[in-house]
Amino acid sequence: MRRLHSMAWILGSMFATCAALTVTLVQAADGQATSRADRWSTEDRAVLASLSLKRLPPVPVDPSNAVEQQPAAVAPGKRLFNDARFSSNGAVSCATCHDPQQQFQDGLPVGQGVGTGSRRAMPIVGAGYSPWLFWDGRKDSVWAQALGPLEDAVEHGGNRTRYAHLMAEHYRKDYESLFKAMPRIEGLPRDAGPNGSAAELAAWAAMDDRQRENVSRVFSNMGKAISAYEKSLQHEPSRLDRYVDAVLANDRSAQGILRANEVSGLRLFIGKAQCVTCHNGPLFTDQQFHNTGVPPRNTASPDRGRAAATAKVRRDEFNCLGPFSDALPGQCQELRFMVSDDPALEGAFKTPGLRGVAQRPPYMHAGQITTLEQVVRHYIEAPHAKLGHSELTHTHASKTKSTHRERAPIELTEAEVADLVSFLGTLNMDRQPAVAAR
Amino acid sequence: MNRFITTALSVAALAATTGCMSPPTNLDVALTRPTVDKKYVVTLQPPATPAAINQLHSWQVRVASSAGVPVAHVRITVDGGMPQHGHGLPTKPQVTQELPGGTYLIEGMKFSMTGWWEIKLAIDTPDSPDGADKVTFNTVVAQPVAGR
Numbered sequence: 001m002r003r004l005h006s007m008a009w010i011l012g013s014m015f016a017t018c019a020a021l022t023v024t025l026v027q028a029a030d031g032q033a034t035s036r037a038d039r040w041s042t043e044d045r046a047v048l049a050s051l052s053l054k055r056l057p058p059v060p061v062d063p064s065n066a067v068e069q070q071p072a073a074v075a076p077g078k079r080l081f082n083d084a085r086f087s088s089n090g091a092v093s094c095a096t097c098h099d100p101q102q103q104f105q106d107g108l109p110v111g112q113g114v115g116t117g118s119r120r121a122m123p124i125v126g127a128g129y130s131p132w133l134f135w136d137g138r139k140d141s142v143w144a145q146a147l148g149p150l151e152d153a154v155e156h157g158g159n160r161t162r163y164a165h166l167m168a169e170h171y172r173k174d175y176e177s178l179f180k181a182m183p184r185i186e187g188l189p190r191d192a193g194p195n196g197s198a199a200e201l202a203a204w205a206a207m208d209d210r211q212r213e214n215v216s217r218v219f220s221n222m223g224k225a226i227s228a229y230e231k232s233l234q235h236e237p238s239r240l241d242r243y244v245d246a247v248l249a250n251d252r253s254a255q256g257i258l259r260a261n262e263v264s265g266l267r268l269f270i271g272k273a274q275c276v277t278c279h280n281g282p283l284f285t286d287q288q289f290h291n292t293g294v295p296p297r298n299t300a301s302p303d304r305g306r307a308a309a310t311a312k313v314r315r316d317e318f319n320c321l322g323p324f325s326d327a328l329p330g331q332c333q334e335l336r337f338m339v340s341d342d343p344a345l346e347g348a349f350k351t352p353g354l355r356g357v358a359q360r361p362p363y364m365h366a367g368q369i370t371t372l373e374q375v376v377r378h379y380i381e382a383p384h385a386k387l388g389h390s391e392l393t394h395t396h397a398s399k400t401k402s403t404h405r406e407r408a409p410i411e412l413t414e415a416e417v418a419d420l421v422s423f424l425g426t427l428n429m430d431r432q433p434a435v436a437a438r
Numbered sequence: 439m440n441r442f443i444t445t446a447l448s449v450a451a452l453a454a455t456t457g458c459m460s461p462p463t464n465l466d467v468a469l470t471r472p473t474v475d476k477k478y479v480v481t482l483q484p485p486a487t488p489a490a491i492n493q494l495h496s497w498q499v500r501v502a503s504s505a506g507v508p509v510a511h512v513r514i515t516v517d518g519g520m521p522q523h524g525h526g527l528p529t530k531p532q533v534t535q536e537l538p539g540g541t542y543l544i545e546g547m548k549f550s551m552t553g554w555w556e557i558k559l560a561i562d563t564p565d566s567p568d569g570a571d572k573v574t575f576n577t578v579v580a581q582p583v584a585g586r
Contacts, residue, residue, distance in 0.1 A: 046581040057490075288525075288528045337529040337532065337546025338530060339529060344524070344525050344526055
């Protein structure tokens with residue numbers, strides 16, 4: 001207990017990023033720096049390094065999915081991901097909304113499966129780094145996430161007994177090489193499930209416990225194979241990564257990689273625009289849930305986001321603690337220490353990663369905002385939230401009682417808005433995601 | 439001299455206008471603190487190696503009487519957040535074990551970003567007349583130094 005003062009822990013107390021950034025700007029204004037403002041202080045360099053793809057650790061192993069690290073699971077997972085037979089109309093696969101040619105999203109404000117969804121399709125690469133899946137985090141693993149849309153009435157629109165039959169008919173060999181013997185599905189109703197139509201619910205209720213468990217087992221293993229494919233996808237380095245790597249190596253060629261306005265935008269991103277407070281790390285997300293007052297798509301019934309999701313993930317039969325998980329209970333730490341009673345969860349949504357963001361409008365959890373420029377202006381305007389309370393501060397906040405008075409408003413000039421938007425283009429994906437070598 | 443003053447003023451002006459999220463310069467980051475009503479002295483022990491951003495980890499906390507005698511069998515609830523950002527902790531940490539010497543294990547700690555975090559402990563002693571008290575610690579989660 002004597003070595004309580006962990007120096008590293010308090011290193012930043014006096015020398016935080018912004019103070020150093022201020023000094024750097026003063027130097028530039030003072031004529032001490034080059035005309036191109038590519039000089040970065042030690043603290044800035046630490047922040048830049050934290051954004052580099054080289055800093056991304058290996059994707060965390062999910063103890064609830066025993067096959068995700070098996071290379072043999074990737075190919076069947078990919079086939080399932082693209083197989084439109086797993087839908088009520090035979091026309092919708094995971095790839096319908098998560099198009100591999102479009103960063104695994106669809107460019108639409110809300111998903112279009114067999115019907116119309118209520119939220120924006122999220123990109124898939126890097127999803128394995130998040131402890132909570134979906135915009136509201138109502139699933140706690142990639143495999144459990146993959147199962148949700150399959151049974152959703154407006155996404156794939158199918159049911160798990162239908163899917164178990166399809167697995168037995170078309171994927172038996174793959175299934176049995178990855179998992180145990182396929183349980184006996186023959187003779188069960190074609191359409192039955194706990195999340196379907198009244199007829200499907202009735203058929204599900206008429207099955208016995210063992211039959212239901214067998215079907216759910218096959219269904220959960222589908223998700224586990226799909227997850228193996230999804231977690232094998234990796235980001236390719238962007239222009240920003242090449243710039244950061246060159247800056248950190250003191251390579252003068254760095255100045256040729258980004259334009260001056262992009263560098264200015266990067267300075268804003270890690271400085272006074274405060275973007276990096278939530279869009280942090282190599283994936284540009286803190287993986288947490290925030291209310292930033294984004295106007296709801298459905299004003300009559302605003303989306304509660306995270307506040308309505310914690311109960312769902314806790315009771316999800318496919319969660320880390322459930323009967324289909326391969327984890328020991330002690331390995332389900334995220335679920336065990338999940339926040340569920342914080343009022344700040346009301347109207348809060350997960351911080352999306354920003355790699356490739358300029359290439360995939362529209363923005364926010366229901367595609368409410370069309371362009372990145374409008375997104376930046378949203379953070380400046382910082383409107384009050386329709387539901388819950390926005391974490392953002394604006395000068396108008398003083399007119400009402402603000403609970404977070406110490407957060408500075410985001411104030412940018414027109415030129416700075418443009419620079420910030422230009423900077424986000426440095427995260428563009430020049431190449432398709434790579435499948436990791438295993 | 440003029441140049442020094444100009445630079446100093448520029449620093450002050452920029453610091454005022456950048457709106458960055460620097461922790462307050464006078465932030466008390468002491469890891470041993472008396473509780474609000476001075477009933478206990480509480481010592482927090484972070485992990486020897488700071489945990490990475492978004493990595494679950496454990497802390498220890500030692501509770502002593504104001505005279506320095508370790509206090510066993512207390513109930514501790516953990517709360518906190520980022521005062522400058524208006525959000526709480528990303529997890530709900532809990533005391534999961536009582537260790538010898540009035541020491542307790544807090545599991546489920548996580549920081550989702552760099553900056554100033556508050557860790558608030560509420561202490562209750564159901565078996566003793568000392569009663570409830572609370573204490574708030576400040577910690578600054580720093581960016582790892584580039585190149586390490």
